[in-house]
Amino acid sequence: MTLPSLFIPHGGGPCFFMDPAGGPPDPMWRPMQAYLAGLIESLPERPKAILMVSGHWEEDTVTVHAGDGHPLLYDYGGFPEHTYRLRWDAPGSPEVAARARALLEGAGFPVGEERARGWDHGVFIPMMVAVPGADIPLVQLSLRKDLDPADHVAMGRALAPLRDEGVLIVGSGMSFHNMRAFGDHATGPADVWDAALVDAVTDLDPARRAERVAAWERLPEARFAHPREEHLLPLMVALGAGGEGPAVADYRDHVMGWAVSGFRFG
Template identity: 80%
Template sequence: MTLPTLFIPHGGGPCFFMDPAGGPPDPMWQGMQAYLAGLIASLPERPSAILLVSGHWETRDVAVHVGNGRPLLYDYGGFPPHTYHLQWPAPGAPDVARRAAALLEAAGFATSEEAERGWDHGVFIPMMVAVPGADIPLAQMALRHDLDPRAHIAIGRALAPLRDEGVLIVGSGMSFHNLRARGPQVTPIADQWDAALTAAVTDPDPIKRAERVARWQELPYATFAHPREEHLLPLMVALGAGGDDAAVCDYRDHVMGWAVSGYRFG
């Protein structure tokens, strides 16, 4: 069975786990938490492994992580002390990482292996919600530092065979990510950006879809939504891996005044 591919929001820092007693998050984050919590059940079958591309790891070539992601990388600051002791002890998936690297090499992309870096919060924060039992192996893959949208769409296309091998391909980022612009005054602009992005992502013609998303900087308020696009580029990988399959927006909400969306391909 062919699994879909996903572009998911990973929230802000440890946003779902701010209560040291384990209580629910701030109401602002509860919709996103519910979406993430339902992801695995929404799939046609439970994945044997996850290949995740986070907006928080960039390398010169395409790097794949062949370790176990620990110790975790708490790459956020200013949060309560307990959030620097969160754990998600899922096993690594070095076989999936190396299979991904082989597919990429065959498609002409230079790759490298890395084993020591901990999984960043773009991995473990959403996965603590989506896979709370930490019982699905995971391999992380880096963005290429040039952040070339067409290259990352092509990277996704090269990875598409994994979908028929039980691997769930996930892009983890945020569809809006301007940390200097927050609050209700941002919402009208964020809504216009989100509507334009969603129209491009869900274009029923897969060729036009890829071209429109690759030219994301031409959309209204694009560089306001993403002063730097590292949180958007995981979308390119998920879209590329989705191929000709239908694309839908399966999550939309507002956090911090931002319109934030998640997308599914297939």
Template identity: 85%
Template sequence: MTLPALFVPHGGGPCFFMDPDGGPPDPMWRPMQAYLGGLIESLPERPKAILLVSGHWEEDQVTVHAGDGHPLLFDYYGFPEHTYRLRWDTPGAPEVAIRAKALIEGAGFPVGVERERGWDHGVFIPMMVAVPEADIPLAQLSLRKDLDPAAHIAIGKALAPLRDEGVLIVGSGMSFHNMRAFGPQVTPIADQWDAALTEAVTDPDPARRAGRIAAWDRLPHGRFAHPREEHLLPLMVALGAGGEGPAACDYRGHVLGWTVSGYRFG
């Protein structure tokens, strides 16, 4: 059975784990937490492994993490002390990483291999919610520092065969990510951006869909939503991996005054 490819919001820092006693997060984050918590159940079958590309890892060339991701990389700042002791001990998936490397190289892209870097919070924060038992092996894929949207779509397309091999491909970022714009005054602009992005992402013609998303910065308020697009690039990989299948928005919510969506391909 073919698994979909997903683009999911990963929240803000350790937003789902701010209570040291394990209580529910700030009400603002609960809808996103519920969405992430239902991801695995929503799939046609449980994945054998996950390949995840995070908006928090960039390299000169796309790089696969073929290690076990431990210790975690706490790449957020100014949060409560207990959030730097979180654990998510899922095993790595080095065989998936090497398979991904071969597929991407087959599409003409050089690929690096890394085994020591911990999983950043774009990995472990959403995955602690989605896979709390830490029992699905995971491999991580970096972005390319040039942030070329067409290249990332092509990289995703190269990875599409993994979907038939029991691997869930996940892009982890935020569909809106302007760290200088917060509050209700931002929401009308964020709503307009989100509507335009969703219309492009869900275009029924896959080729036109890819072209529209590659030109994301021409959409209304594109550069306001993403002054720098590293949190949007995981969407490009997921879209490419989705191939010719349908695309849908399966989450939409508001946090920090932002409008944030998640998407499913295939």
């Protein structure tokens, strides 16, 4: 059975785990938490592994993490002390890492490999919600520092065969990510951007969809939404991996005044 590919929001820092007693997060984050909590159950079958691209890892060449991702990389600052002791101890998958590398190299992409880096919060924070038992192996793949959108779509296309092999491909970022724009003054432009992005991503013609999303800077309020686009590039990978299948926006909510969407492909 073919699994979809996903683009998910990963929230802000350790937003779902701010209560040291394990209580629910700020009400603002609860719809996103509920969406993430239902991801695995929403799939046609439980994945044998997850391949995840986070907006928090960039390398000169696309790089695959071939080890286990713990100890975790707590790449956020200014949060309560207990959030620097969070755990998500899922295993890695050297086999899936090798397969991903082979597929990318077969498509002409130079690929690096490393084993020591911890999984960043773009991985472990949403996965602590989606896979609380940490019982699905995970492989992380980096973005490429040039952030070329068409090449990241092509990377996703190269990885698409993994969907038929029981691997869930997940892009983890935020559809809106301007850390200087909060509250009511951000809502109007964020809504305009989100509507345009959803329209492009869900275009019924897969080729036109890819072209429109790769040309994201032409959409209204694009640079307001993403002064730098590292949190949007995981969407390109997920879209490319989705192939010719349908694309749907299966999550939308407002946080910090921002319209935030998640997408499912295939």
